[in-house]
Amino acid sequence: SRSPSSAVSVRPSVTHSPCVAAAAHGDVRLLPPLPPHSRDVTATLRPIPTHLPKAAPHVPRQTARRERERPWRRWSASSRCRAPTTSTWPVRARSSFFPSRLACARVVLLISGLGAALRRIGAKGVEVRKAEQLLGIDSLIIPGGESTTMAKLANFHNLFPALREFVGTGKPVWGTCAGLIFLADKAVGQKTGGQELVGGLDCTVHRNFFGSQLQSFETELSVPMLAEKEGGSNTCRGVFIRAPAILEVGQDVEVLADCPVPAGRPSITITSGEGLEDQVYSKDRVIVAVRQGNILATAFHPELTSDSRWHRVFLDMDKESQAKALAALSLSASSNDADVGSKNKAPDLPIFE
Numbered sequence: 001s002r003s004p005s006s007a008v009s010v011r012p013s014v015t016h017s018p019c020v021a022a023a024a025h026g027d028v029r030l031l032p033p034l035p036p037h038s039r040d041v042t043a044t045l046r047p048i049p050t051h052l053p054k055a056a057p058h059v060p061r062q063t064a065r066r067e068r069e070r071p072w073r074r075w076s077a078s079s080r081c082r083a084p085t086t087s088t089w090p091v092r093a094r095s096s097f098f099p100s101r102l103a104c105a106r107v108v109l110l111i112s113g114l115g116a117a118l119r120r121i122g123a124k125g126v127e128v129r130k131a132e133q134l135l136g137i138d139s140l141i142i143p144g145g146e147s148t149t150m151a152k153l154a155n156f157h158n159l160f161p162a163l164r165e166f167v168g169t170g171k172p173v174w175g176t177c178a179g180l181i182f183l184a185d186k187a188v189g190q191k192t193g194g195q196e197l198v199g200g201l202d203c204t205v206h207r208n209f210f211g212s213q214l215q216s217f218e219t220e221l222s223v224p225m226l227a228e229k230e231g232g233s234n235t236c237r238g239v240f241i242r243a244p245a246i247l248e249v250g251q252d253v254e255v256l257a258d259c260p261v262p263a264g265r266p267s268i269t270i271t272s273g274e275g276l277e278d279q280v281y282s283k284d285r286v287i288v289a290v291r292q293g294n295i296l297a298t299a300f301h302p303e304l305t306s307d308s309r310w311h312r313v314f315l316d317m318d319k320e321s322q323a324k325a326l327a328a329l330s331l332s333a334s335s336n337d338a339d340v341g342s343k344n345k346a347p348d349l350p351i352f353e
């Protein structure tokens with residue numbers, strides 16, 4: 001037999017076999033010879049050292065003076081917040097904000113503040129990165145970010161068909177900011193070449209209605225629905241970050257909040273395309289929150305305030321949708337019992353005279 005300290009040849013396919021485990025303890029057994037037809041590929045296994053080198057004493061890192069004095073710069077301008085240059089594009093994208101931030105819920109999910117806010121009110125969230133994960137969730141949040149990049153990534157991961165299907169199931173979907181843009185049937189103010197949308201919400205959205213990052217603002221919004229459903233004040237704080245706004249809605253869309261167009265904001269030209277004339281948005285108010293059936297959409301970020309009423313409204317939509325699904329299930333089960341032979345027949349409802 002061979003000395004335990006020498007290298008041992010093993011077939012790669014058996015690297016985790018008991019023989020190799022034994023080799024790690026110095027008890028080396030040689031493998032039976034390879035059958036003549038197999039590829040003669042071998043790998044070298046070095047014995048694992050029994051004595052690990054002593055850990056070097058921990059020396060606390062010296063914080064640079066500049067960092068001590070201006071800690072808030074640490075994760076902003078510093079190169080350390082950049083993705084490693086060796087990452088490939090999709091990996092880097094995943095580490096930024098999508099689709100890991102495409103959030104959803106058995107009750108919803110997990111992005112940043114949205115996740116924390118939902119956890120506070122007892123909802124469980126999961127991250128959705130792949131289309132098939134949408135099958136296991138009850139409701140979905142498409143959060144803020146940058147909708148053009150999010151659309152590129154959703155395309156890359158082939159998420160659009162699954163997202164459209166999810167919206168079509170009637171399960172609750174909430175889009176905030178860029179998520180609202182995703183859900184709109186039509187978006188204007190897009191980059192050249194446009195961007196793909198999930199759609200489902202009958203409205204026209206302007207991608208950067210309120211201007212650039214510098215024009216981000218907070219304001220008090222009047223939302224009577226919040227007080228009606230969840231109690232508390234008639235208003236809520238709206239945090240608008242490079243925010244979109246809704247220019248027009250279809251008749252099935254319920255407007256939940258609007259706000260004045262900020263004074264001094266340059267006029268917005270809406271390029272209609274398809275041979276229609278450009279129009280200038282001339283109203284003095286603009287829509288910032290809507291609901292259409294299973295879709296809730298806000299141009300602002302409710303997760304950035306401590307008011308969790310928007311989250312509770314969304315969870316109520318989730319409960320409603322589950323109750324509906326249950327009712328539909330028990331209805332179809334009882335009609336199956338009563339009428340086993342006739343599949344796909346509409347339920348025979350009783351007539352009360």
Ligand SMILES: NC(=O)CC[C@H](N)C(=O)O
Nearest residue numbers: 144145146147177178242
């Ligand atoms: N905070 C946000 O989500 C900004 C959205 C941004 N205006 C966009 O085009 O995607």
